[in-house]
Amino acid sequence: MQKNTRAGQLLSIPVIVAALGYFVDIYDLLLFSIVRVPSLKALQVGDGELMEQGIYLINMQMAGMLLGGILWGITGDKKGRLSVLFGSILLYSVANILNGFVTTVDQYALLRFIAGIGLAGELGAGITLVAEILPKEIRGYGTAIVASVGVLGAVLAYFIADMFNWKIAYFIGGGLGLALLVLRFNVFESGIFKEVKKENKSRGNFFSLFSSPRIFFKYLRCIMIGLPIWFVIGILITFSPEFGKAIGLTVPVEAGKAVMFCYIGLSLGDMSSGLLSQYLQSRRKTVFIFVMLTCLAIVVYLNQRSQSVAVFYTLCGLLGYAIGYWALFVTIAAEQFGTNMRATVATTVPNFVRGSVNIFTPAFLLLKNLYGVTAAAGLVGIVTILLALLAVWKMEETFSKDLNYTE
Template sequence: MNALKQNKNLFFLILVASLGYFVDIYDLLLFLIIKNKSLTSLGVSPDKLTDTGFNLMNWQMAGLLIGGILWGILGDKKGRLSVLFGSILMYSIANIANGFVTSIPMYAFFRFIAGVGLAGELGAGITLVSESMSKEKRGYGTMLVAGIGLMGAVAAYLVGDFFEWRTAFFVGGGLGIILLLLRIGVFESGLFENMAKKDVSKGNFLMLFTRKRFFKYLNCILIAVPLWFVVGILVGAAPDFGKALHAKDVLDNGKGVMFTYIGISLGDFLAGALSQIFKNRKKIVFVFLTLTFLSIMFFLFNTGWTATNFYVLCVFFGIFTGYWVVFVTISAEQFGTNLRATVTTSVPNMVRGSLILVSMLFQWLRGNLGIINAAVCVAIITVGLAYIALYNLDETFGRDLNFVEE
């Protein structure tokens, strides 16, 4: 009977974490999908859409960076559940507020607040699931959370396409409030409750700045930066790339994001399952990272794209960057229980926030080299750093997570 109850609780935990990430991705990608529509409605001229869009995206990413640290520290000090409840409430309110904006500064402010709120979702869910499952099976749990959650991008596209952009934000806020009610039945991590009784430093972000921990933390971030280069730059600025590559049709960035995230969802299931079958995280990330680089080069060195061909490629972009779930699992397994939420919550958001630097580098190179050569250079840099980071990380499959950082 106890085993049955435990399995029921675990199922509910995975379901709620998956739905939470679904709403997280819905809001995170909604802006990329409706940005041109919303900015045009607010009076931004066509020649300023791209620059204004990048600026607002950077405000959102800055919120993710700050929120990732704040929620992570809170998760290790007060518990994983406090982050789940607090983050969903914040980004739900910010989503609703986004539906009422009347100026670009207001838009930027609420995208920043939404970013702070969104930062807590994935890390808290992955930490809870990782600490609640056996070391041999937890990869399947995190695979389900990421694979199901990433379909929120499809929902974002459909809602953003069929409804007025303000309504799309209201839908996101409403989904978050509904999810908040579901989370009442979620239980706290047993590993956290045991650790909370110990006399150890909890959620001390400065502990990450010892030489060994810092490079481990940095390496966790770098292995996933290419994913956001693909989503935020190649797909996010698809119309601009289409013009440079003499595309036969207009390449819709909104549809591109949707198809990319369908692929990422499939890729998460594939990469997660393969990491369990082969009992190895690093080799799977290496294979998927290599395929990501090859697909980027294939896109940038071919011309005459049709919209259909581009959307098919976006699915493959997604599948190959679907090592996201393995990357998050690796991050959770690298550090002790008293720093695990801090790391697992902040690392994905550092990756998302890295898009600020990546987009700045891309924009600078674009002015000097042109859009295609700039993208090639940024791809080589980000993927090269990811290879080096992956090499330096420990293999963590099957690691016992019941330990603390002294």
Template sequence: MTADASAKLTRNAVLLVLVASLGYFVDIYDLLIFLIVRKASLLDVGVKPADVFKTGISILNWQMAGLLVGGILWGVLGDKLGRIKVLFGSITLYSLANFANGMVHSAEMYTIVRVIAGIGLAGELGAGITLVSETLSKQNRGYGTMIVSSVGLFGAAAAAIVAHYGWREAYFVGGGLGILLLLLRLGTFESGMFKNVVHKDVSKGNFFMLFTNWNRFKKYLCCILIGAPLWYVVGILISQQPEFGIALNARDKLSAGDSILYAYIGIAVGGMVNGLLAQITKSRKLVMYLFLVLSAITAVIYLKSTGLTTERYQWLCFLMGFGVGYWTTFVTIAAEQFGTNLRSTVATTVPNFVRGSLIIISQGFVALVAHYGMINSGYIMMAILTVLALLALSQLKETFGKELDYLEIS
């Protein structure tokens, strides 16, 4: 390879990492803006104060259902039509949904728009991680996904800041960011590995292939289970802060925006540390073990923190966020477990099935609360999810430095 060709390849790789990072930034912004403005926006569209918690959980679950549908849709399209087409399609859909979300005036319309936004959101992370993993060298792709994680997760911080200017304005800004990113992506290129298989006579993006072989299905299920604790921490322990604040006898009124802001700063820092440790130890599994245990410890500390002050709560949100800073590492592990003709399907569906698992987790948590209260239910659910994640991780093979240019044969 000539020096010019090598330099061009490097520039293209840097551009892809940048675009994937900013895509994840907008993805996280939009995904979490509802959690931040939940109470204010629902009250503004006419939901009674006593129904805010129940209605908020319902809308969140419908958004997660959209993510489940979108995860399958975009994942399959990514393997059939290409990773770049998914990045264009998904950003367009959820940008338009954001603009629409800023104009809703009822809980019913709010729900419909969040479903559409969820479908759009589902394509970003998986397609971005797949592109980065297939473009960078096997020794350095961990650095690429680490950058995607670190830059992208600051989208939550941006959402928390913008939300101070009004919930409708926050959705409009999210839509505008999506359109700007769409324009930036005009200069990106397709994965070389995908180009190598696009004309081959092999099944591509066949979602059902994941269920026709026991070993393949077991890997897929384990990839989903190792990520479940993260969304429980974010979607329940952190985002339901008014209810946990009461249960913990908080001295101050706790802010939903602050909880998301500090938690995602923690996730971003945790993602950098997680990625660097994986590169140093040359083991993604070892680092995942460490962070799964750490996340359980930080959850216990939080649930024991009675008489919370605002400052202590912010630190706890940061620590819990740091503990679950393994999000892109977990998605990278999933992408590296499967061949090129199924990689986008897996890398896109797995994180969205994890997000969608919040439907089951939240319903289980609500059922537990009825019998054991907020705090004890918090312990029980975290213990169950952590044990399942550790067992699932033990069943997966180490993928650091694995060659990815191969196919899954049905």
């Protein structure tokens, strides 16, 4: 009995630490969306340039995440999952503290790029570690807990930004990361990775993902199922004030509140999708259900004409719940590939999805000039939904799959 209790405690430590790490990661990742307007106004950016400069800074952050996803993914497979958990949190914590000292937009952009590199490693390494440590029958619960706790970091970011100056909010985020760094000394490395490390096999070779059509398309499908998630966050929620104006709201929409309600919904959705996948014993069926729910939520969000700002924030929460298959999507990516490539895939896939905003935003801006804000968003959203459904249709089922293998 004591032995089982001790084993349970050991297994719970990586889940708790990964969840808290993702909590801080989401705080720092979404803080810019929350303080975008006040921080840019403080840097003397005019009202007419807030969207364009905001997109520039988001794209810089996401470019950093694209680069960081590759770097941390390779590191995770070559050096170990823990090396990423230590290095990534240190980098983005320091970068976010320095964000509080910026005086120009270009300085802001450089530090968002560096922070993006650091932020890129947190989720993939955490999910990979949890998936490899937990028994296969319950790993869906573990990854759901990581994501459900983690996304609530956006809620804390909203309240901190509401109570303090935007610079102080960045200082607090960096301080939380450095504090969490100390807790990570109690986490142990994945036993599966230790065994693979003894073998004379190639590990963390990013370019091997393009070595055959089978592997490449499997990797591409992992990315495609997550595209609607970041379309919602990167376009519909980040620029919620502009969408509020477009649908005729007379009361201004606060981006911070929209982010908060979205991420409350996302936390509930992540837990729901994790539980549903365990109940259905199917990742594919669960993702299909949530992608269809996302499609419905997007249609309602873009076409509703209520003059109530409360209704608008409620729809932000609905969007968040609908895209609450984020943890499931990263778990699927981790389960699709062998141990020698798992961290590379699980770390790069979510960051390529986040980085897809660099494609969405130019397309959205181009279409906005032709068709208006809501129609442009609808067209981009339809493309992401169709790509996700195509990926689910062709994807391998990975529920209860044994992860102790190599490519």
